Amino acid sequence: xxxxxxxxxxxxxxxxxxxxxxxxxxxxxxxxxxxxxxxxxxxxxxxxxxxxxxxxxxxxxxxxxxxxxxxxxxxxxxxxxxxxxxxxxxxxxxxxxxxxxxxxxxxxxxxxxxxxxxxxxxxxxxxxxxxxxxxxxxxxxxxxxxxxxx
Numbered sequence: 001x002x003x004x005x006x007x008x009x010x011x012x013x014x015x016x017x018x019x020x021x022x023x024x025x026x027x028x029x030x031x032x033x034x035x036x037x038x039x040x041x042x043x044x045x046x047x048x049x050x051x052x053x054x055x056x057x058x059x060x061x062x063x064x065x066x067x068x069x070x071x072x073x074x075x076x077x078x079x080x081x082x083x084x085x086x087x088x089x090x091x092x093x094x095x096x097x098x099x100x101x102x103x104x105x106x107x108x109x110x111x112x113x114x115x116x117x118x119x120x121x122x123x124x125x126x127x128x129x130x131x132x133x134x135x136x137x138x139x140x141x142x143x144x145x146x147x148x149x150x
Contacts (some may be wrong), residue, residue, distance in 0.1 A: 001050075001094045002066065004028065004029070004049050004050060004119040005031060005040060005047055006029065006030045006048070006049070006050050006052065007026055007030070007031040007032070007042060007046075007048045007050070008020055008023075008029070008031070008032045008052050009034075009038075009039040009053045009057075009062075010052065010057070010060060010081065011036070011057040013034060013051055016032040016034065017032075017111065019108065019111070020032050022108050023112070024110075026112070027099075035057060035058075035060065036057060036059065036062070036065030036068070037058055037059065037060055039053070039066065040065070040069070043069065043073055043076065047120055048073075049076065049077065050076070050078075050079065050118045050119050051069060051076055051077070051078045052081055052102070052111060053066060053069075053078050053080055053081060053098075054080075054082070055080055055081065055089045056082065056089075062081075062082075062089075062093070063089070063092055063093060063096060066080065066097065066098055067097075068098050070096065075122060076122075077099045077118035077119065077121060078093075078097065078099060079098060079099055079100045079101060079114050079115065079118055080093035080098045080101040080102070081101070081103060081104060082103060082104060083103075083104035083105075085106050085117065096131065098119050099121060100114050100118065102114060108115040124125075
């Protein structure tokens with residue numbers, strides 16, 4: 001079974017260091033990025049299943065980063081993280097393709113629970129894609145056999 005790979009994206013270095021250490025101790029593979037641009041660079045180099053993304057960051061904010069992640073890596077699940085609990089940012093994130101959102105300070109078990117749910121959602125979608133591809137191939141095989149029979 002595939003192991004979930006996470007990325008935490010937040011401009012608060014202390015949050016990144018503490019949260020990533022706790023998650024690593026729990027057995028999770030965790031990458032960290034201090035900005036949206038850093039996150040996109042890491043995504044180019046690493047397989048990541050779920051991104052926990054802060055909404056409020058200097059430079060490229062969370063919503064702009066989310067849009068770019070979904071454009072370049074549509075299968076990556078993104079959970080928005082906000083310390084500025086505005087309903088508008090949560091709604092905009094969900095409309096833009098985020099799977100869920102969390103309010104800071106979020107406790108680690110809640111972060112893990114939402115990340116696991118997002119990971120399972122991705123696995124289900126990947127399974128459906130595999131089945132659809134197999135059906136397409138099988139249909140093509142039938143057509144070949146029918147052509148051979150003629």
